[in-house]
Amino acid sequence: MPIDKEKGFDAKNNSSGATVNQGPDVWAKAAGRALYGIDLQLPGMLYGKILRSPHPHARIKAIDTAEADALPGVRAVLTASDIKKKRYGIVVQDELPLAYDRVRYIGDEVAAVAAVDEKSASRALEALNVEYEPLSAVFEPKAALAQGAVQIHDQFPGNIAWQRELERGNPDRAFKEADLVVENSFSIPSVHPTYLEPIACVASSDYPGNLTIHTALQSPDIVRDIIAGALELPFSKVRIVGPVMGGGFGGRVYGNLKLYLLSSLLSQFTGLPVKMQLSREEEFCIGRPMIAAELKIKMALRSDGTFLARESEIVTDNGAYSAQAPWVSKTLSERNDSVYRIPNIRTRACLVYTNKVPTAQYRAYGNQAANFACESLIDQAAEKLGLDPLQIRLNNCTQAGDTTVHGLKIKSCALKDCLKEAAAKIGWSNRNKNCGYGISAGIHASGSLVANKDFRGASARAVLELDGRVTLFSGEQDYGQGTYGAFTNIAAGVLELDPDLFSLNCRDSLITPYSQGALANRQTTIGGRAVQLAAADLKKLIEEAASEMAGEPVRMEKGRLKSNDGSIMELAAVAVYYHNRTSGLTLTGEGSYVPPPVEYDETSYGNISVTYSFAAHAAEVEVDRETGAFTIKRIASVHDSGRIINPLAARGQVYGGVAQGVGFSCYEGYLFDRGRVVSKTLADYRIPTALDVPHIACCFIETTDPEGPLGVKGLGEVVQVPVPGALANAVADAAGVRVTELPITAEKIYRAISKGECAR
Amino acid sequence: MSYTIASNLKQAIKILKESDGKAQVIAGATDLFLENLPSELVDVSAVPEILGITRGKDFLSIGAGVTHAEAAASSVIRSEAEALSEACRIVGSPQVRNMGTLGGNVINAAPAADAAVALVALGAKAVLTDLYGSSREAFVVDLYGGYNRSSVDSSAEILMRFLLKPAQRGEGSAFLRFAPRAALALPLVNAAARIRVEQSLIKEARIVIAPAKPAPTRLLETEKLLLGAKPGLDLWQKVKSTASSEIEVRGSMLRCSEEYRCHLVGVLARRVSQQAVVRAMEAE
Numbered sequence A: 001m002p003i004d005k006e007k008g009f010d011a012k013n014n015s016s017g018a019t020v021n022q023g024p025d026v027w028a029k030a031a032g033r034a035l036y037g038i039d040l041q042l043p044g045m046l047y048g049k050i051l052r053s054p055h056p057h058a059r060i061k062a063i064d065t066a067e068a069d070a071l072p073g074v075r076a077v078l079t080a081s082d083i084k085k086k087r088y089g090i091v092v093q094d095e096l097p098l099a100y101d102r103v104r105y106i107g108d109e110v111a112a113v114a115a116v117d118e119k120s121a122s123r124a125l126e127a128l129n130v131e132y133e134p135l136s137a138v139f140e141p142k143a144a145l146a147q148g149a150v151q152i153h154d155q156f157p158g159n160i161a162w163q164r165e166l167e168r169g170n171p172d173r174a175f176k177e178a179d180l181v182v183e184n185s186f187s188i189p190s191v192h193p194t195y196l197e198p199i200a201c202v203a204s205s206d207y208p209g210n211l212t213i214h215t216a217l218q219s220p221d222i223v224r225d226i227i228a229g230a231l232e233l234p235f236s237k238v239r240i241v242g243p244v245m246g247g248g249f250g251g252r253v254y255g256n257l258k259l260y261l262l263s264s265l266l267s268q269f270t271g272l273p274v275k276m277q278l279s280r281e282e283e284f285c286i287g288r289p290m291i292a293a294e295l296k297i298k299m300a301l302r303s304d305g306t307f308l309a310r311e312s313e314i315v316t317d318n319g320a321y322s323a324q325a326p327w328v329s330k331t332l333s334e335r336n337d338s339v340y341r342i343p344n345i346r347t348r349a350c351l352v353y354t355n356k357v358p359t360a361q362y363r364a365y366g367n368q369a370a371n372f373a374c375e376s377l378i379d380q381a382a383e384k385l386g387l388d389p390l391q392i393r394l395n396n397c398t399q400a401g402d403t404t405v406h407g408l409k410i411k412s413c414a415l416k417d418c419l420k421e422a423a424a425k426i427g428w429s430n431r432n433k434n435c436g437y438g439i440s441a442g443i444h445a446s447g448s449l450v451a452n453k454d455f456r457g458a459s460a461r462a463v464l465e466l467d468g469r470v471t472l473f474s475g476e477q478d479y480g481q482g483t484y485g486a487f488t489n490i491a492a493g494v495l496e497l498d499p500d501l502f503s504l505n506c507r508d509s510l511i512t513p514y515s516q517g518a519l520a521n522r523q524t525t526i527g528g529r530a531v532q533l534a535a536a537d538l539k540k541l542i543e544e545a546a547s548e549m550a551g552e553p554v555r556m557e558k559g560r561l562k563s564n565d566g567s568i569m570e571l572a573a574v575a576v577y578y579h580n581r582t583s584g585l586t587l588t589g590e591g592s593y594v595p596p597p598v599e600y601d602e603t604s605y606g607n608i609s610v611t612y613s614f615a616a617h618a619a620e621v622e623v624d625r626e627t628g629a630f631t632i633k634r635i636a637s638v639h640d641s642g643r644i645i646n647p648l649a650a651r652g653q654v655y656g657g658v659a660q661g662v663g664f665s666c667y668e669g670y671l672f673d674r675g676r677v678v679s680k681t682l683a684d685y686r687i688p689t690a691l692d693v694p695h696i697a698c699c700f701i702e703t704t705d706p707e708g709p710l711g712v713k714g715l716g717e718v719v720q721v722p723v724p725g726a727l728a729n730a731v732a733d734a735a736g737v738r739v740t741e742l743p744i745t746a747e748k749i750y751r752a753i754s755k756g757e758c759a760r
Numbered sequence B: 001m002s003y004t005i006a007s008n009l010k011q012a013i014k015i016l017k018e019s020d021g022k023a024q025v026i027a028g029a030t031d032l033f034l035e036n037l038p039s040e041l042v043d044v045s046a047v048p049e050i051l052g053i054t055r056g057k058d059f060l061s062i063g064a065g066v067t068h069a070e071a072a073a074s075s076v077i078r079s080e081a082e083a084l085s086e087a088c089r090i091v092g093s094p095q096v097r098n099m100g101t102l103g104g105n106v107i108n109a110a111p112a113a114d115a116a117v118a119l120v121a122l123g124a125k126a127v128l129t130d131l132y133g134s135s136r137e138a139f140v141v142d143l144y145g146g147y148n149r150s151s152v153d154s155s156a157e158i159l160m161r162f163l164l165k166p167a168q169r170g171e172g173s174a175f176l177r178f179a180p181r182a183a184l185a186l187p188l189v190n191a192a193a194r195i196r197v198e199q200s201l202i203k204e205a206r207i208v209i210a211p212a213k214p215a216p217t218r219l220l221e222t223e224k225l226l227l228g229a230k231p232g233l234d235l236w237q238k239v240k241s242t243a244s245s246e247i248e249v250r251g252s253m254l255r256c257s258e259e260y261r262c263h264l265v266g267v268l269a270r271r272v273s274q275q276a277v278v279r280a281m282e283a284e
């Protein structure tokens, strides 16, 4: 059903009746006018290309650049010997801009060239001669952990990039006292965020050494930090200017650091702007997919279905370099523990280097991967105990006022109602015998504070322009999730002005406040709060200036400046008055939102986020038992994301997130052949088409969160979290057997059925 | 590069002739554009001689330039060659169906091209014209020269039309495919059948599956089993097991295992035959 025809749905107003503006990007995109990274052109621009390793693991013995250097049109050829050997990284420092003496995966960057056009750059790559000495390589985490396995990084013995052991409560006792213990193993492949626009950038280094990188990033200021560090430039000399972003889904928090560094280095060498752009194939083969994971989970329950304990052993596949994989592994290994009341936990997680494509993150940060495993196991337990999957969840789910097993303080939570509503919407009490049904629940941090304990919040500026319009400045990023619309609406709400009077500047680090950017569901929650405060500050300043101008108290009400006698002043007149009086200053409101300090100990027990969003999804699936083919008929998606200030954009998030969740659960996944990515085109890496996405029944249960601005909580990531669990359970219900390996395909269902293996 | 949109057959032939084998025929471009394009192209998609669908007294003639979308929308094809109608309906995506032609589908020679599988099951013949104006007829199944290779040289011959026998009394056809996603995916297996019944007995049967060999492949053992048989549970069980054992298929990491494909061949051969029989009986 078209959403605007849904009963009671109003795209123009939210539940408190405020009008909603969709933000400036929406129309530019719809009209085909938006300019993306791929559209960038600067005068004198060169084109950069990268020579990549054909070996999964090899020593570089020699690189001969003479022939390439001599080609017409070639302006620079860089190898590791031309640049400083300075490692960088996001969590661990394990990367160099170009491989120095060793390549560690097929695609590792060996040399970079800049030329006057793409053809000349390609010819230069062909003219480079590299002599390799192949080394033995390791492709599976288990093999990489084995004694005597080849060491991928000297500084990480045993190929362990990161590991963690965690115990809460007394799991041993809980397992001993349990009436039922269930366990199973699950595996989840790497997936790519598959944003529509492959990453592109133009780096431009000028004579005094200022570096400007034009590229669309979710967290430009964090990337500035890394670039400045890696290139040993003063931070204030690195500027990032963003074109419109063609999707990110977490993959563009850091984007492709190699590309930014190499184009910057080439620009420094040539003195000209250098454009670099990944092909779709490069995106798959060297872009950064999310880690693959193997989970072995065990749960202890009482006979009445009460959850007593969970024990997890998790091995994640890092690939050759680490990026954010440690953080993703951490979220993957613990977030699902807070969906329910589980008092005892033991987790061992280990992130392992292999000679494969390096990994990073994806929307939901591995939370959805673990959801598949945890929620599958809950259904196994429910079946053993003869309990209804809905009831066992209702009995155990986290509620407002709880402090979860990892110390998360739940101030608002409608999870119970979400579960009930998802069940109602899918027809849980009146299930069709020919279909299978599954339900699943999820939590996600909204405004996670762990990235930087000291810099927890955000700031913004609101400026009254001389023409009476308002310009907002924020460093937060919109890549389709509706941040700019939300900020406009929040500021317009505070000043009670028409949203059309607002302009937004977010994409140029030269003029925007430093920000953490679009990660951890913090845009609307934290960035929005800063905008709200900046707008309130501006309102106060406007009233002060207007009072001074009128010589009597003036108040701003319903967007109008009124003095005691009822006369009305124009905003523009006040702006000009202040401007003249100060010889050029503008009325500028500043907002700084600093969330309460986080207290977490060395085991990271504590309240790690401003607030938490919840969701419950239910799925209806039909399975053809003879072939294993399945049809996802419907997914009911019910969310507690606090107050919904933009119903249309919120629904967009749910539809897109559920569609991606369907892809994650049933279609996508990297395939490798001895370290080589086999699924490297959109024909072979299959994301769902419009015909594969079922009808999505979407519903919000609005809570008022004490922390978020206007009571809002994040939505962008949690939308994907419960999908794999709901689909896995629905398929198991329909087929009578459980698939424990994503993606769930017809062939895997068929195999499970023909094995007659009733692992349920 | 030169690109000419020919407005009639004579012009197309003239350009091909003058280019000395350098120019190649292009129609919807959905396959050819994915490869390195030859330097000279003759676009035949507007050549009237290769367009249109006509029903003669005892033949159905479908232009090689007819698009999948046109074929899928044609009521004549639906009633006279239902398998082809079903195959064309499911090709690629709306964009691909709007551009891609039946002629291109056959000459591109992909082992599991949907329209080609249906055409082979229907026993279609192709009419081709060479650069000297003489034409020949050949069965579609005989136009294959190897994996993804047609025996037709598109710089020296133009595929004009497909000729089919319209559905007879007591005859029905059907097409099925099994793909990993609902659109834009190569099938793991596709199958088509044309069956004629007389007094509830199967009198004629052609069952075709792909991908197994370079060309869509008839299941001769299965056809034998069907001939003269009375449709029933027993028969269908045997059809499934015979079909999956009479032909060798391959597995691949990106698609599916050999074992699963083999199973699918059996299931699809049975389902498509059953469907064709149901239709045949309705037409009796």
Ligand SMILES: Cc1cc2nc3c(=O)[nH]c(=O)nc-3n(C[C@H](O)[C@H](O)[C@H](O)COP(=O)(O)OP(=O)(O)OC[C@H]3O[C@@H](n4cnc5c(N)ncnc54)[C@H](O)[C@@H]3O)c2cc1C
Pocket (backbone or CB within 6 Å): B024, B025, B026, B027, B028, B029, B030, B031, B032, B033, B044, B050, B064, B065, B090, B091, B092, B093, B096, B099, B100, B101, B102, B103, B104, B105, B106, B107, B108, B112, B113, B114, B115, B152, B154, B157, B158, B159, B160, B184, B185, B186
């Ligand atoms: C995204 C995508 C999805 C697809 N999905 C499917 C699918 O699901 N099923 C399927 O079967 N196919 C599919 N295809 C393949 C393709 O669309 C079909 O094979 C189509 O029918 C080709 O026809 P065309 O007119 O575009 O051929 P062209 O690309 O124009 O030509 C293909 C070949 O045929 C030759 N040729 C064309 N017409 C003639 C003629 N009249 N005489 C002589 N030679 C000729 C050309 O020289 C060339 O060698 C897909 C293609 C794409 C790009």
